[in-house]
């Protein structure tokens with residue numbers, strides 16, 4: 001069981017690196033580097049589709065399953081309602097994660113799609129702004145999850 005726990009924490013951190021690292025790279029390196037080029041709309045759509053596809057099919061399920069198992073190994077309880085008795089941060093993380101998933105769904109399956117259409121049409125629109133803002137809010141929530149993860153393990 002101990003080995004499984006170590007593997008779970010490893011996969012938890014690795015999947016978080018992909019998701020949060022991917023969002024960071026997109027925002028601070030890729031978009032500023034190519035946003036002035038003519039191919040930007042088509043390139044951005046291709047990259048966003050691939051990142052989103054991997055996130056929904058592999059990364060989000062992996063973060064949830066390993067997070068859930070980590071929480072069980074730390075608290076001894078299967079039920080998230082019981083986690084609050086042992087680790088409020090673990091209970092908090094579980095719920096913030098669903099907010100991240102909800103915002104990502106709005107971003108990836110509705111606003112983001114509309115924003116790319118407007119981007120391709122060369123139109124600036126409130127939907128493009130809203131899509132960018134949801135991305136930023138999710139990034140901040142991801143940083144909060146990172147800090148909560150560190151606090152769960154090390155306390156402060």
Ligand code: HEM
Pocket residue numbers: 009012013016020063064066067068070071072074090093094097100142143145146148149150151152153154
């Ligand atoms: C975007 C989502 C998430 C991020 C960014 C994240 C980040 C992290 C990080 C970086 C750690 C390692 C901390 C360290 O070793 O110092 C960690 C540990 C942990 N996370 Fe998450 N996590 C996420 C989602 C979740 C979810 C959904 C749960 C609960 C269901 C969860 C429960 C835990 C637990 C219990 C640990 C402690 C692992 C251990 O026992 O060593 N996490 N998290």
